[in-house]
Amino acid sequence: MGSEDFTATEIMTVAASRLLKDGTVCFVGIGLPSTAANLARLTHAPDVVLIYESGPIGAKPTVLPLSIGDGDLALTADTVVGTPEIFRYWLQGGRIDVGFLGAAQVDRFANINTTVIGSYDAPKVRLPGAGGAPEIASQAKEVFIVLKQSPKAFVAKLPFVTSAGHLDGGDARAKAGIPGAGPTAVITDLGILTPDPVTKELTLTGIHPGVTVEQVKAATGWDLKISSGLKTTGIPDAGTLAALRDLHARTAAAHGQVGGEG
């Protein structure tokens, strides 16, 4: 049974978590990706394997980590390895099914910017930078990106490409010799965008209940294409929402908030 009473952030998180299949080996970014991945683990995908770049493999945190190196990640993991091993053996070694990333900005080909707004040498806003994303985006078998949709975040041209999505579209990514399939879904608080099979341009293929196509277009910095088979996201079931809210409540009790990388 579904519940009508949910927030835009909740349906974004639930929609993102649904994409993770049980048994998937997932390289998780902190923040929204970590929330969605842990929700999947606590609901439909108990055997999802969560890998964090700080070293935990098979982490099963009881609360959401505030930082990527929270002690709970290490204590609940199957094993903890050094950071070089994470990137060399597990990511570069080709063992990651899904890279689950956040972003400050994306463009129409799902390239990611987390570096600067404005010019690199004289930035208007200096963002934290790449972290693990460039290699996660290129070497995971596929990539999910989760971020809130707005004209500032969904831009026609990125000031800086930190991590490759589908580059200039079409077969540009394969031609550049990038091994993974790249972003296969961008999940937002308004809907789900997936790359066109040929052009690789992000197309609105899913829309959350109560959201209009005009709203999504207005929140996008380019002329967003709408799929002819546009589907409405199923409303979250009560059990999933309860699991998400419990997770947030436990997290707030443990450290007062949820958050970012580092």
Added chain:
Amino acid sequence: MAKITPLREAVASLVHDGDTVALEGFTHLIPHAAGHEIIRQGRRDLTLVRMTPDLIYDQLIGMGCAAKLIFSWGGNPGVGSLHRFRDAVEQGWPHRLEIEEHSHAGMANAYVAGASNLPFALLRGYTGSDLPKVNPNIRFVECPFTAEKLAAIPSVRPDVTVIHAQKADRRGNVLLWGILGVQKEAVLAAKRSIVTVEEIVDDLDAPPNACVLPYWALSAVCPVPGGAYPSYAQGYSERDNRFYKAWDPIARSRDGFRAWMQRHVLDTDDFAGFRRVLAESMAQIMKEGA
């Protein structure tokens, strides 16, 4: 050969103006006490290296200790920006900060290459990213066997690496566990090294595959209980998330930052003194926040 020595003496003798210094730690075991001591002793023109510069690098940069930063992610984890880092990059305050920017995979491999006595690190990386356009130290080479294009970046070879660990024995053998980040590689890549530890014990009681750094591979071991604060040492302390949040408003203004550093770091003798003064001001912040 590790000398067990007070932190003040270790920093005085091992960290020099103009050095390349890596204070490593991946959220866990961040050597805050050693960073403070570098600030107290007024080191200048440092090239700071770290994968994840956080609060202690914000403080070193804001206090004018750094000429250059080599890094891959600079933020206040779970909170937001590093305001002193941003001010240095965006406005050149307190002076211009040169940056050399990588990805985590690049940095991790560069430490491994440094520890392996290789001139450069080789990885599949940076493809399609703009980072090679702004960092001339990211280049591409052809595999001599397959002709495949691979990324190459210079090894990280710090003059000094500084880390925090759980414990050392009386000879200076160091044991660390939990999230290890790149600390072992950073120590072995460096010419000199300082390890602050929670405690010195008679016997490390380390299982065979534990991460032990032998005394003969280290320069100095300094007992500083709680020396990672507000980061943590697994088995000894918890991360103080309140301080990470409190840092955001402190670091926003130049004057506020300077005054805070004066009171808490420059006017205190050591990390224990810092913790005492901080306890007073955190009680005040919590009272005002409540």
